[in-house]
Structures are given as C-alpha cells and as structure tokens.
Amino acid sequence: MTMSPAPASWEDVLDDELRGLLAKRPERSIEGKRPVLVAVDLYDLVYDGGPLPVVDLMEKYPASCGEFAWAALPGTIELFAAARAANIPIIHVTYDTRLETDPKKYHPTNRKRRQPDLALYKIKDELTPQQGELVIYKKRASGFFGTPLSAFLNELGADMIYLIGESTSGCLRASVIEAVSYGYPVAVVEDGCFDRYPLNHKVSLLDLHLKYATVVDLATATGAMRAASTAGKA
Numbered sequence: 001m002t003m004s005p006a007p008a009s010w011e012d013v014l015d016d017e018l019r020g021l022l023a024k025r026p027e028r029s030i031e032g033k034r035p036v037l038v039a040v041d042l043y044d045l046v047y048d049g050g051p052l053p054v055v056d057l058m059e060k061y062p063a064s065c066g067e068f069a070w071a072a073l074p075g076t077i078e079l080f081a082a083a084r085a086a087n088i089p090i091i092h093v094t095y096d097t098r099l100e101t102d103p104k105k106y107h108p109t110n111r112k113r114r115q116p117d118l119a120l121y122k123i124k125d126e127l128t129p130q131q132g133e134l135v136i137y138k139k140r141a142s143g144f145f146g147t148p149l150s151a152f153l154n155e156l157g158a159d160m161i162y163l164i165g166e167s168t169s170g171c172l173r174a175s176v177i178e179a180v181s182y183g184y185p186v187a188v189v190e191d192g193c194f195d196r197y198p199l200n201h202k203v204s205l206l207d208l209h210l211k212y213a214t215v216v217d218l219a220t221a222t223g224a225m226r227a228a229s230t231a232g233k234a
Helices: 016-024 066-085 149-156 171-181 198-211 218-233
Strands: 035-040 090-095 134-138 160-166 186-194 214-216
Touching (some): 016 198, 035 066, 035 149, 035 218, 066 160, 090 149, 186 218, 198 214, 214 218
C-alpha cells in the first residue's frame, strides 16, 4: 500500500517550494508483514486540566497539551482497538519516574517547568496497556535512547512501525528519527499525534514526512493493519 496522507494537517503552512518538494517525494509503502504500533508518552500529565486551550492552562498545568491532547484521544483509542483486533503488538513508551534514575542537571528538553506529581506519568486510563503488551521506560526524548526498545522490536521481527504520541516536535520526532536510524520503516499516524502548539505540530509532521517517515491518516493506518492481519492468516 502506497498512499499519501489525507487529510494533511500542514496544508495551510505550505509555500510553492514545499509543494514542489512534496510533489517529488517518492511514495513509500506503509504495510509490513509484522508491523508494531509504538505509542510515546500518552500519560495523564499531558491531558491535565482538561480539553482547554493551552494558553489557559499554562500557569496551573504547564506541561499539559490541553485541547490538542484530548482531540487526538478518540483516534488513538480507535487505533489501539484496530491494532488489537489485527493482533498487531502495541508497545507503550513512558517516562521512568524512579528517583534513582533522575538526573540532577540534565533533562529531556531545555524547557523549564515545575516538577509535576510523578503519579501523572501513569498512562491514561483509556489507553492502559493490556495484558501482554510491553511498556518501555525512558529518561530522554527518544523512546530508543538508553532503552531496550530496539531489542524488543527485533524479537518481534518488526518490519514496519506505526508511531503515535507526543509531542510531535519533541519525543515523537526524536523517536521517529532514531527508529529510521535503526533501519525500521516508519508510518506516523497524524490522528494519534499532538503538540502544545499547532505550528510546531504541522511543521514537524511535514518535516518528518519529507525526510524520514510517511505521515498517514487513521483510515490508512487501520486499513494497513487489517491487510497485515489478513496476509498473516493466508
């Protein structure tokens, strides 16, 4: 399956040069015989304060992605359901809250923020890992850096990764680039990604699509999952 993303959330930030680059971008298959869904940082902290504009949450909930996190939740739930129905493994990546692993001077990003309640790093209830699903704990932006994620993907024989999570410009982006660096083809499902700022989200998706991965919508991703499941049963 070779399909362009539709709809593309970056459409309103394109200029003629970028349209030309997109037109020349080669199509890449987003199907695999053994795909894996990797979900990055879908913990309570980024939904904190509810589905409100980020600017209204910044003072009390400075790490929240507000309305953008909540808008992506239904699509993420649907994607999880499709993966489970197709027997596609889901790997959850989240923050390592152990105090003994907490660096004193170095942090995942340079953005200064209050230290949140560590309980808020629990994966959101609607997205709770089911029995048998792997959970990877990280301390840096990428889900690969300093973690056994690639070892588990190799064990699963992964030949395609569907990546979702947050933030599009931060931990998701870092995870996509390292996944491609390890040699995995990557499809980013835009309905399951979000950021604190719309411009960062759009530009990051566009850049990832041009350079590293293939950005697809929910229908394309779930269709590819069903195809992989059907092919596996043939």
